[in-house]
Amino acid sequence: MQVGKYHILIDCGDGTQYQLLRHKVSIQKIDYILISHLHGDHYLGLMGLLFTMSLNQRSKYLHIFAPFGLKDIIEAQLNVANSTLNFEFEVHEINTFESQVLVEKDALMIRNFPLDHRIPCMGFRVDEVYSKRKLKKEKLPMNLSPDQLKALTKGEDIQDTSGQLIKNESLTYPLEKSKSYAYCSDTCYSEAILDAIQGVDLLYHEATFLQEHAERAAQTKHSTAHDAAKIATLAKANKLIIGHFSSRYKELGSFLIEAQEYFENCELAEEGKVYLLD
């Protein structure tokens, strides 16, 4: 994800670095890596990515958020390689059973929330929240005080030296629209996540199975396409992307048909596709 100047990688399965390379995503720009849980398909590519970042002379600080256990694994893998990473990073081990704010930087806010899977697992909600208006610099009178400028960015009207009211909109651009994304993989159907993902512009929700295999979904704590669509409806999401399809299905059209029956604005996750939130 790109949010303003910040770059976020969510989950990092085996070989992720090569997929990023193939799709021309700069690994050195990544600021935050969020790992939902420690099943292999969600984190096994992390160590290779970190080694490559180091080999390629990364200097930027890196924050990794993950469930407990990842630090030890990274340390063991550095030990056997008799290596250190030549850039600064921190692994923040997170209690996946509680929601908290992980990142709050400029307009970016990242929060985690608990998912219900076979091992500790969390979803992420990423918000781009604009609370300050940008000033029309070329139209500003010369003699405004810092307090007046602050009032303008907050959307308030001000008075000029003669006591004349100046409408806010004449000196500021309209507030940029806030955008929100939530990522839910892996999880069984769970309405407990609704508060956390309420009203997002874009919801990614796993759909490992079709409804005809609902029993298998329940056993393995995964969701069906129908489950994902139901969650999107209840959360009043604007758009839904489903993915994480079991390899038992050779064609994926049925996932879309099943989901769209309950939630029309749905797409299948597609490798390398770029989704814009406008």
Added chain:
Amino acid sequence: MQVGKYHILIDCGDGTQYQLLRHKVSIQKIDYILISHLHGDHYLGLMGLLFTMSLNQRSKYLHIFAPFGLKDIIEAQLNVANSTLNFEFEVHEINTFESQVLVEKDALMIRNFPLDHRIPCMGFRVDEVYSKRKLKKEKLPMNLSPDQLKALTKGEDIQDTSGQLIKNESLTYPLEKSKSYAYCSDTCYSEAILDAIQGVDLLYHEATFLQEHAERAAQTKHSTAHDAAKIATLAKANKLIIGHFSSRYKELGSFLIEAQEYFENCELAEEGKVYLLD
């Protein structure tokens, strides 16, 4: 590698399972995985491969040979995933500073030998040795004893009941030609390996740098294309493949030119290419 009915994977970097899939190599057929050393680009794809083998209902036994340290990492990764692999396997942790026979099965023999790198590291020599001739079953007399049959497979002549000499070649096919392959990555130039790789049909030797960066090669305990060619010459190898090129080089033709100056029968390692030993 495929040797008779046996399948061998040597080293397993990040994303290897996807490369195998892409090149239509069945991961379930693999009998032996040989890990030369525990730098990330040589083993980080192993855990993902093992999980996929398990997910896809592997039943075949798997032997993994690796330096000390891999067992703990595999265990830690199974622990955080709260998983077990649903097939039988053994991780044989090997003293990389000594040569030994790792596998001896039918015509297949695999040995390790020490390489000289920054961390414990070993090369592998794989031989397909045919010591028994196949019998021409349709031409065998009815009344041969087990001892006579054994003598024939060993290449000896036998006498029939009337004392008449029967030449071996009339009842057996010619001995299949033995074949040998050696794999040396990563290592600095080291003539200590010559005994182990002597006379192989095919030698893979790393060539991370060009001779113009020989100093960097020495610092990082890697080889140059010239080093690899010199080793191939001294070892009287029939053919040399070089690889493991540093990503600093944007074109690889210079590697071939540098190596072929000293060893003509040389090729650059090429992803997905199949090399036949006949």
